[in-house]
Amino acid sequence: MYTNREWVLAKRPAGEPSMDCFELEETETAALTAGELLVQTWYLSVDPYMRGRMSDSESYAEPWAVGEPLNGGIVGEVVEAESDAYDTGDLVTGEGTWAEYSVMDAADVTAVDPSVAAPEAYLGVLGMPGRTAYFGLLEVGDPSPGETVVVSGAAGAVGSVVGQIAKLNGCRVVGFAGTDEKTTWLTEELGFDAAINYKSTDEYQAALADAAPGGVDVYFDNVGGPITDAVFTQLNLDARVAVCGQIAHYNDETVPTGPRKLPQLIAPRATVQGLLVGDFANRFGVATEQLSEWVASGDLSHRETIVEGLSNAPDAFLGLFSGDNIGKQVVQVTTET
Amino acid sequence: MYTNREWVLAKRPAGEPSMDCFELEETETAALTAGELLVQTWYLSVDPYMRGRMSDSESYAEPWAVGEPLNGGIVGEVVEAESDAYDTGDLVTGEGTWAEYSVMDAADVTAVDPSVAAPEAYLGVLGMPGRTAYFGLLEVGDPSPGETVVVSGAAGAVGSVVGQIAKLNGCRVVGFAGTDEKTTWLTEELGFDAAINYKSTDEYQAALADAAPGGVDVYFDNVGGPITDAVFTQLNLDARVAVCGQIAHYNDETVPTGPRKLPQLIAPRATVQGLLVGDFANRFGVATEQLSEWVASGDLSHRETIVEGLSNAPDAFLGLFSGDNIGKQVVQVTTET
Numbered sequence: 243m244y245t246n247r248e249w250v251l252a253k254r255p256a257g258e259p260s261m262d263c264f265e266l267e268e269t270e271t272a273a274l275t276a277g278e279l280l281v282q283t284w285y286l287s288v289d290p291y292m293r294g295r296m297s298d299s300e301s302y303a304e305p306w307a308v309g310e311p312l313n314g315g316i317v318g319e320v321v322e323a324e325s326d327a328y329d330t331g332d333l334v335t336g337e338g339t340w341a342e343y344s345v346m347d348a349a350d351v352t353a354v355d356p357s358v359a360a361p362e363a364y365l366g367v368l369g370m371p372g373r374t375a376y377f378g379l380l381e382v383g384d385p386s387p388g389e390t391v392v393v394s395g396a397a398g399a400v401g402s403v404v405g406q407i408a409k410l411n412g413c414r415v416v417g418f419a420g421t422d423e424k425t426t427w428l429t430e431e432l433g434f435d436a437a438i439n440y441k442s443t444d445e446y447q448a449a450l451a452d453a454a455p456g457g458v459d460v461y462f463d464n465v466g467g468p469i470t471d472a473v474f475t476q477l478n479l480d481a482r483v484a485v486c487g488q489i490a491h492y493n494d495e496t497v498p499t500g501p502r503k504l505p506q507l508i509a510p511r512a513t514v515q516g517l518l519v520g521d522f523a524n525r526f527g528v529a530t531e532q533l534s535e536w537v538a539s540g541d542l543s544h545r546e547t548i549v550e551g552l553s554n555a556p557d558a559f560l561g562l563f564s565g566d567n568i569g570k571q572v573v574q575v576t577t578e579t
Numbered sequence: 580m581y582t583n584r585e586w587v588l589a590k591r592p593a594g595e596p597s598m599d600c601f602e603l604e605e606t607e608t609a610a611l612t613a614g615e616l617l618v619q620t621w622y623l624s625v626d627p628y629m630r631g632r633m634s635d636s637e638s639y640a641e642p643w644a645v646g647e648p649l650n651g652g653i654v655g656e657v658v659e660a661e662s663d664a665y666d667t668g669d670l671v672t673g674e675g676t677w678a679e680y681s682v683m684d685a686a687d688v689t690a691v692d693p694s695v696a697a698p699e700a701y702l703g704v705l706g707m708p709g710r711t712a713y714f715g716l717l718e719v720g721d722p723s724p725g726e727t728v729v730v731s732g733a734a735g736a737v738g739s740v741v742g743q744i745a746k747l748n749g750c751r752v753v754g755f756a757g758t759d760e761k762t763t764w765l766t767e768e769l770g771f772d773a774a775i776n777y778k779s780t781d782e783y784q785a786a787l788a789d790a791a792p793g794g795v796d797v798y799f800d801n802v803g804g805p806i807t808d809a810v811f812t813q814l815n816l817d818a819r820v821a822v823c824g825q826i827a828h829y830n831d832e833t834v835p836t837g838p839r840k841l842p843q844l845i846a847p848r849a850t851v852q853g854l855l856v857g858d859f860a861n862r863f864g865v866a867t868e869q870l871s872e873w874v875a876s877g878d879l880s881h882r883e884t885i886v887e888g889l890s891n892a893p894d895a896f897l898g899l900f901s902g903d904n905i906g907k908q909v910v911q912v913t914t915e916t
Contacts (some may be wrong), residue, residue, distance in 0.1 A: 466841055485841050485844045488841055502834065505803065508825065515849070515850040
């Protein structure tokens with residue numbers, strides 16, 4: 243039994259979440275039952291979709307309960323095992339809690355191989371965001387060589403992988419991101435053909451027309467809002483829009499207004515489709531294998547923004563909405579007892 | 580050579596078209612060259628998509644030229660033939676002009692069989708609107724038995740066919756239309772399970788929840804605007820939205836604003852797709868054959884709203900935007916010389 247600290251949902255936010263929505267509680271770890279592992283958190287994942295879990299409205303991810311621990315992806319070390327599948331000292335990843343320790347079913351975790359990539363990469367390029375990029379782009383976006391792929395939130399955990407997979411598929415790739423550091427990373431390090439800093443211009447449509455003079459064949463949308471409005475004006479015949487996220491809207495208290503976009507779909511016979519990575523669960527293994535190969539070969543770069551200390555987890559989460567992260571945002575959990 | 584009267588585009592409209600956009604000119608029919616027919620118009624078609632042709636912006640239908648005759652679907656009688664394919668007296672349909680006489684290529688027309696349906700039906704259920712309904716519903720909407728299909732503009736030329744084909748496919752069908760006469764026609768004559776008069780309530784979302792308590796699997800959209808906003812709130816898992824038309828927006832002078840809808844696509848993994856019937860041109864024959872069978876068997880009802888007189892063609896066209904028509908709007912062209 244260990245003393246544990248874990249974040250619980252103190253209250254639901256209205257609009258933008260604030261720090262008082264989170265409360266750090268001290269507890270003790272539960273005794274394990276058969277098949278369970280006690281995992282000490284090395285890294286925990288904060289993801290934009292978690293904003294939906296803070297609300298009680300029905301959605302694809304089960305809402306977090308007020309007063310209960312916040313769950314999400316973690317990477318950690320097995321410190322107790324009531325399972326033959328893992329030994330103490332093994333590194334695993336799976337759904338844990340924003341805590342120092344998580345009790346996890348051995349059947350629900352997968353092994354982390356630090357020879358492929360640093361453990362924290364298993365929350366990003368080799369985790370849910372990487373798989374989202376892989377299936378979202380290849381299955382929903384379905385790009386062909388020579389096509390133009392535009393990505394919003396391009397320097398984020400998902401977008402940065404989307405753009406690189408599109409390049410590996412022979413596409414022209416344009417990303418929207420919010421700082422010059424990010425756009426430089428995209429074009430200099432990740433091989434994007436062009437990147438637009440949407441905070442340095444209001445003329446998204448003109449900027450996109452410059453960056454994608456042949457129009458847009460695939461749009462992988464993580465953001466929504468005015469960036470998406472601009473992209474919709476430049477969809478090519480048979481364009482595909484994969485709606486992966488809409489981070490610009492997650493803190494909206496009411497349904498926002500914007501240009502009505504459906505008329506713009508008719509002439510190009512464009513397709514807009516919402517996507518959830520969970521729909522591809524039976525093929526996660528294939529994706530992880532391919533992503534691991536690309537990472538190992540150097541074809542796929544990845545980057546993590548690491549905030550240190552469990553106490554800073556809410557800050558790291560809230561920072562997603564102001565674009566503090568480059569690549570995958572993770573929290574390194576140090577045991578501060 | 581015949582004296583002809585034909586409507587030309589006098590000027591392009593800004594916003595809602597007015598009568599002075601149209602001008603009726605007297606001309607003489609041209610001499611035929613090999614392969615051509617001179618066709619005397621019995622009925623001409625006015626269609627919402629023609630609003631796009633009045634503007635000079637690039638779109639899927641070639642803009643009408645200022646000062647030039649307005650073209651569109653017609654049904655008429657061959658009065659001169661420089662082709663062995665048709666004789667004088669034959670009834671044909673194809674792309675003609677808003678005129679008493681049209682010169683048409685014999686290769687581009689098809690025969691009208693009045694034993695299947697009245698000639699004017701070849702501009703509706705057995706013409707482009709019927710084919711649009713057929714392919715748009717079955718290929719883009721792709722409904723399965725037991726699913727709920729919602730249609731906007733349900734009492735129009737396309738929508739009324741969509742709903743009936745959905746019923747023939749074992750679906751629950753809900754239509755939006757703008758008068759009690761229309762909604763009664765839909766439920767009493769066409770077999771719709773429910774119909775909502777959108778001009779008698781502002782509570783579209785509540786009305787739809789009543790009419791489609793199991794949510795919406797397929798939405799065939801001819802209209803856009805607030806009706807579509809309401810439908811988007813109630814999309815089921817894997818819902819398909821076929822964007823066929825957006826008549827509520829064709830007269831907009833600027834891009835209108837409305838609720839941003841993309842966030843609503845993620846949880847249901849819904850698909851929204853623009854459609855143009857021309858993409859299915861290589862299968863038009865199959866569609867017309869099936870539609871003719873259904874009409875002949877009585878499985879598919881159709882109705883035409885007939886305005887008499889070539890001089891009233893612009894009125895009939897403008898009436899589409901106020902919902903004057905039930906079923907297909909056509910103009911019966913009498914030779915008023």
